[in-house]
Amino acid sequence: MLRIQGLTATVDGKEILKGIDLEVPTGEVHAIMGPNGSGKSTLSYVLAGRDGYEVTGGTATFNGVDLLGKQPEERAAMGVFLAFQYPVELPGVGNANFLRTALNAVRRGRGESELDAMQFLKLARARMKELSMPEDMLKRGVNVGFSGGEKKRNEVLQMALLAPKLAILDETDSGLDIDALKVAADGVNALRGPEFSALVITHYQRLLNYIVPDRVHVLMAGRIQRSGGKELALELEASGYGAPQAA
Amino acid sequence: MAAVTETIETVQAATEGTYKWGFSTDIEMDYAPKGLNEDIVRFISAKKQEPAWLLEWRLKAYAMWLKMEEPTWPSVHYPKIDYQDAFYYAAPKEGPKSLDEVDPELLKTYAKLGIPLKEQAFLAGVEGAGDSAADARMPIAVDAVFDSVSVATSYKERLAKDGIIFCSISEAVHEHPELVKQYLGSVVPQGDNFYAALNSAVFTDGSFVYIPKGVRCPMELSTYFRINAKSTGQFERTLIIADEGAVVSYLEGCTAPMRDENQLHAAVVELVALDDASIKYSTVQNWYPGDAQGKGGIYNFVTKRAQCRGKRSKVSWTQVETGSAITWKYPSCVLLGEDSVGEFYSVAITNNYQQADTGTKMIHVGARTKSTIVSKGISAGHGQNTYRGLVRVAPTATNARNFTQCDSLLIGDLCGAHTVPYIENRCLTAKLEHEATTSRIAEDQLFYCRQRGLTQEDAVGLIVNGFCREVLKELPMEFAVEAQKLLQISLEGSVG
Numbered sequence: 021m022l023r024i025q026g027l028t029a030t031v032d033g034k035e036i037l038k039g040i041d042l043e044v045p046t047g048e049v050h051a052i053m054g055p056n057g058s059g060k061s062t063l064s065y066v067l068a069g070r071d072g073y074e075v076t077g078g079t080a081t082f083n084g085v086d087l088l089g090k091q092p093e094e095r096a097a098m099g100v101f102l103a104f105q106y107p108v109e110l111p112g113v114g115n116a117n118f119l120r121t122a123l124n125a126v127r128r129g130r131g132e133s134e135l136d137a138m139q140f141l142k143l144a145r146a147r148m149k150e151l152s153m154p155e156d157m158l159k160r161g162v163n164v165g166f167s168g169g170e171k172k173r174n175e176v177l178q179m180a181l182l183a184p185k186l187a188i189l190d191e192t193d194s195g196l197d198i199d200a201l202k203v204a205a206d207g208v209n210a211l212r213g214p215e216f217s218a219l220v221i222t223h224y225q226r227l228l229n230y231i232v233p234d235r236v237h238v239l240m241a242g243r244i245q246r247s248g249g250k251e252l253a254l255e256l257e258a259s260g261y262g263a264p265q266a267a
Numbered sequence: 268m269a270a271v272t273e274t275i276e277t278v279q280a281a282t283e284g285t286y287k288w289g290f291s292t293d294i295e296m297d298y299a300p301k302g303l304n305e306d307i308v309r310f311i312s313a314k315k316q317e318p319a320w321l322l323e324w325r326l327k328a329y330a331m332w333l334k335m336e337e338p339t340w341p342s343v344h345y346p347k348i349d350y351q352d353a354f355y356y357a358a359p360k361e362g363p364k365s366l367d368e369v370d371p372e373l374l375k376t377y378a379k380l381g382i383p384l385k386e387q388a389f390l391a392g393v394e395g396a397g398d399s400a401a402d403a404r405m406p407i408a409v410d411a412v413f414d415s416v417s418v419a420t421s422y423k424e425r426l427a428k429d430g431i432i433f434c435s436i437s438e439a440v441h442e443h444p445e446l447v448k449q450y451l452g453s454v455v456p457q458g459d460n461f462y463a464a465l466n467s468a469v470f471t472d473g474s475f476v477y478i479p480k481g482v483r484c485p486m487e488l489s490t491y492f493r494i495n496a497k498s499t500g501q502f503e504r505t506l507i508i509a510d511e512g513a514v515v516s517y518l519e520g521c522t523a524p525m526r527d528e529n530q531l532h533a534a535v536v537e538l539v540a541l542d543d544a545s546i547k548y549s550t551v552q553n554w555y556p557g558d559a560q561g562k563g564g565i566y567n568f569v570t571k572r573a574q575c576r577g578k579r580s581k582v583s584w585t586q587v588e589t590g591s592a593i594t595w596k597y598p599s600c601v602l603l604g605e606d607s608v609g610e611f612y613s614v615a616i617t618n619n620y621q622q623a624d625t626g627t628k629m630i631h632v633g634a635r636t637k638s639t640i641v642s643k644g645i646s647a648g649h650g651q652n653t654y655r656g657l658v659r660v661a662p663t664a665t666n667a668r669n670f671t672q673c674d675s676l677l678i679g680d681l682c683g684a685h686t687v688p689y690i691e692n693r694c695l696t697a698k699l700e701h702e703a704t705t706s707r708i709a710e711d712q713l714f715y716c717r718q719r720g721l722t723q724e725d726a727v728g729l730i731v732n733g734f735c736r737e738v739l740k741e742l743p744m745e746f747a748v749e750a751q752k753l754l755q756i757s758l759e760g761s762v763g
């Protein structure tokens with residue numbers, strides 16, 4: 021269970037998160053929607069531990085373990101995965117090399133044995149097939165020269181390989197064509213189970229037809245303003261966010 | 268794929284931050300008296316029972332050196348070197364013998380360094396080779412130079428079957444005097460520069476390679492240099508000749524114990540490529556770089572030059588420079604033959620208080636000569652990294668081409684990167700291109716890697732290896748793994 025209580029955070033001295041309260045019980049998938057600049061990515065970075073995103077109050081625990089005091093790689097080893105809104109390019113670093121390094125780092129963290137190249141390739145190929153991704157994505161530099169959609173698919177592939185316990189998808193659907201959208205949704209749905217939780221950040225109700233959320237939250241002006249079932253997304257699509265409610 | 272795997276594994280295994288080659292070997296040594304004078308030159312020559320012509324050659328070099336000044340143009344700073352305060356000859360008391368009789372202490376030393384001196388069964392035929400491709404590795408012939416002498420050379424007999432000569436230069440002086448006499452100093456003359464003159468006077472050992480006409484050397488040749496003795500300079504001399512149509516790949520590695528004092532290494536390497544010959548020369552330079560405060564470390568003042576004498580000949584220099592307190596080194600190509608090709612691929616790392624002034628010279632003389640320069644400089648800590656490169660095109664070099672790419676990566680803000688390209692073009696039809704970039708490891712790159720579970724250090728290692736990829740892929744596979752590991756170790760503690 022992801023439990024966030026009274027979380028406040030600043031970026032460059034500016035308060036962006038103004039008291040987030042949110043619970044995602046284990047086994048559930050929650051969607052977060054909200055206008056541009058409302059703090060959705062900020063929340064994902066704070067949960068993942070990015071430098072420069074300073075927590076000024078509140079708590080965040082995952083399965084009872086404090087997240088906020090941990091290094092990003094320690095959180096990753098705990099099973100926290102962030103699919104970036106803007107995946108980062110690593111020139112010269114081969115995608116296969118990167119994926120295997122990441123997978124083995126996370127496996128070490130989980131006390132599992134590392135995979136050798138052959139084992140890794142077998143696994144990677146299987147996952148890529150499921151996600152109908154061309155195999156040459158493995159040979160290319162990490163995200164270098166990838167189209168916007170390819171970058172997002174690569175995030176989904178990484179998620180599928182790392183098999184996280186908590187996946188935070190930050191607008192993974194943006195920039196995806198219809199087929200890719202289904203593939204991305206399949207990626208999440210394949211991981212769904214009693215041990216898996218996800219926070220799916222999106223602007224579009226459409227994604228939620230494929231990844232059916234247990235709950236939908238609206239993040240506005242640094243706070244969760246509304247929460248509801250999956251029908252809330254439809255309502256928002258019809259009527260917009262409106263003005264933020266006073267705290 | 269096995270290479271990739273292994274690479275990652277090795278990179279990850281390398282997590283200790285210390286210089287792991289810093290131990291010293293306790294062995295009985297034979298020294299020349301301390302200091303440098305004509306008698307020392309005679310002493311070295313006598314120790315090696317050299318012919319008179321070589322002693323004369325050395326003495327001429329010594330006389331030249333006396334009149335020369337230490338160069339001050341490189342962007343490196345160090346206290347004045349007292350050339351009288353060092354030993355110019357140090358050799359294990361038990362002289363070099365056949366491979367089976369090498370002092371066990373030395374064998375242990377090289378084993379500890381991961382250098383195989385023992386010959387393995389030569390896997391030329393496929394029979395008996397393991398089913399895993401990784402087991403069926405090509406053996407590497409090694410010449411091991413310990414302080415002033417070559418202590419062992421492996422696979423000599425096997426190579427001799429193809430007419431290949433691979434031995435220490437001291438041995439070559441006795442066994443193949445005509446070749447040595449013809450080529451020694453023909454690429455780097457005694458008076459070429461201050462350090463080359465010093466080397467010519469007091470060089471002690473090094474490797475000699477001759478690949479006959481039309482022969483493709485069946486295995487990698489390598490020399491492994493080890494400075495062990497205290498207060499001792501190492502002055503090796505390497506000479507490689509590839510006759511018409513010959514092909515050879517040669518590797519050079521080096522380490523030294525951790526000592527508080529600075530030790531001088533002034534080598535000369537000469538390469539000669541005749542018609543259609545090709546020489547690939549790779550270096551992983553890992554001399555002791557000094558400690559985190561900048562104390563100790565090797566002064567690496569090296570002259571490396573190749574002459575592409577023949578038509579369509581090719582020389583490729585690849586270097587990974589991670590060690591030394593100071594590096595002063597410009598592996599160069601003189602492209603005389605028509606259509607000859609020179610390449611220079613370099614990674615130079617400076618961390619802590621290391622200084623590197625390195626680059627290349629491509630001298631185009633023949634028509635349609637081509638050169639490529641790819642230099643990757645990485646600075647961390649207080650490191651200072653200078654790329655200094657000269658591209659000179661003579662009027663005779665019609666349609667010559669050069670492509671230069673110089674990239675610098677900065678880690679932290681106390682270090683420096685400098686690019687000093689010199690271009691002298693006297694030919695209208697020449698085409699020269701130069702690209703240069705300077706970048707930093709971006710915070711979002713580090714965060715991306717760490718979010719995927721990599722530690723900060725592994726993330727830096729991965730990004731740096733990516734930055735150097737174009738150079739590392741030029742290295743033979745075994746060396747590439749070693750080099751990647753080294754890059755990461757050299758940068759430990761540089762971020763965060």
Ligand SMILES: Nc1ncnc2c1ncn2[C@@H]1O[C@H](COP(=O)(O)OP(=O)(O)OP(=O)(O)O)[C@@H](O)[C@H]1O
Nearest residue numbers: 031032034036054055056057058059060061062063
């Ligand atoms: N480094 C920064 N300095 C100042 N303000 C910042 C910085 N980074 C983010 N912000 C501000 O924080 C606010 C929240 O940004 P965030 O990226 O979390 O929004 P978002 O909800 O993800 O928006 P979108 O839907 O457009 O992705 C924005 O107003 C943004 O301008």
Ligand SMILES: [Mg+2]
Nearest residue numbers: 060061062105
């Ligand atoms: Mg966002």
